[in-house]
Amino acid sequence: MDDLNDTRSTNRTSQSFKVVLLGEGCVGKTSLVLRYTEDKFSNNHISTLQASFVKKKLNINGRRVNLAIWDTAGQERFHALGPIYYRMSNGAILVYDITDEDSFQKVKNWVKELKKMLGNEICLVIAGNKTDLEKDRTVSIEDAENYSRLVGAIHCHTSAKMNLGIEDLFLNLCHIMIEKSDKQTAEDVVSLNRSGNTRRTVIVDDEDVTLVEGSSRWCCTSG
Template identity: 65%
Template structure:
C-alpha cells in the first residue's frame, strides 16, 4: 500500500515522499533547496537514493516528511520500486528545457499507478523556470497532463527558490486529507464489522408475552 502515515493527536503524520525523474533535471537541487535552503550551481549526480527529513506544522498538525531523492540513471529504474514502495506522495520532476524528461515523467506516473494505484498523491514539477527562454515543454500541455492523472503541476526553480516551499506544502496538505480519509474508512469498517458480529439473544420471557404486546416486539426488531 502507498500510505505509511500515522495520524493520531500524539504522533502527528509521518509521510514518505519520493522524488522521481531523469538525471540532470534538478531533483537533488529541489530537495536541498527545500530542506536546507541551499543551491549548488555545479551538477552533482545522485549515485544512489538518499533520505532527507523535514518537519512541518500545518494548521496545528505536526507533519514529518522523509523525502527520498533518487538517482535518475536508467540502471536505477529496476531498483525504483524498492524506493517508492510505501510512499504517501511523489514529486515527479522534469526540466522545462528538455522535452524528453517530460515524457519520462509520464513513464514514472504509469509505473507508480500500476504499483500503488490511486493511493499516492502526485505532484509534477516543471523545474528550471529560470531558463524560461529555452522552454521546450508547453506549460498548457504539462498542466493538462497533470489534470488527467490527478496530479498538481508546479513551475519551479531550485536556483531562484521559486514555488519549492509551496509545492511541498500543497503535497503535504493533500497527503493529510488522504490519510484522514483512509483512517475514517478504516474506523467505519471496524465499526460495521463489530456490529455484524453482535448476536442479539431474545429473552424467552419476551417470546411468551401475549400477542397484544406484539407492537413492542416489532419495535425491538427494527431498532
C-alpha cells in the first residue's frame, strides 16, 4: 500500500504526484491510460477489477515529474473502494462518455465526493471521452464546460481510439498540480522561516524521463 501514499512533491526540480481516474465502467478510463503510457489501443473492452497502477516519468520545462496513475474500476460494486485509491491524490481525472448522459451525471457525484473528502487540495480535470463518436453525442459541450468551470475543473475532449487530446489532458493536469505544489511550498517556507525551523529536502533519483516541450496549456479540446 506504500505506493498509494507516495504522492508528495520533493523539491522544485523533481516532483511526484498521485493521479486517480474515476468514472463509470466502459467510459474508457483504462484505454486513456493505456494510450498515454504505452501508445496502445484495444477495441476489446477489458473491465478493470478494483484498480490498476502505472508510473509515468516526464520532463516539463526542465522539471522532472513522476506520475503515479491509478485507474479505478467503474462498476457500482467497487464504488465503496474509491476512497482507498483516491486518498492523498494530488489530481483526479473524471472521465465520461460523450454518448452517455448518465456517465456525465455520475461524474458530478464523484466531484462532490472528492471535494467532501479532499477539499480544494485536489486538482480536477473532467474528460469527455470517445469524441470519435461525435455524431452520437448526448452530452452537450456547453453543459460540460459550464459545469467544469463551476467546480473549478479543466474540461478536455479526448479519444483514446484516435489518440486525440490525451497528451494535453495529462500535461494540463501536471501544470496545475505543479502550480498548486509550488504555491504550497512557498507558503510552507514562509511559515517555517517565521517559526525558525529548517526543512529537509528529499532527493528523487534521476532516471530516464519522457521529454515534453512546447505543449499547449489550459486548452485540451480536440475535434
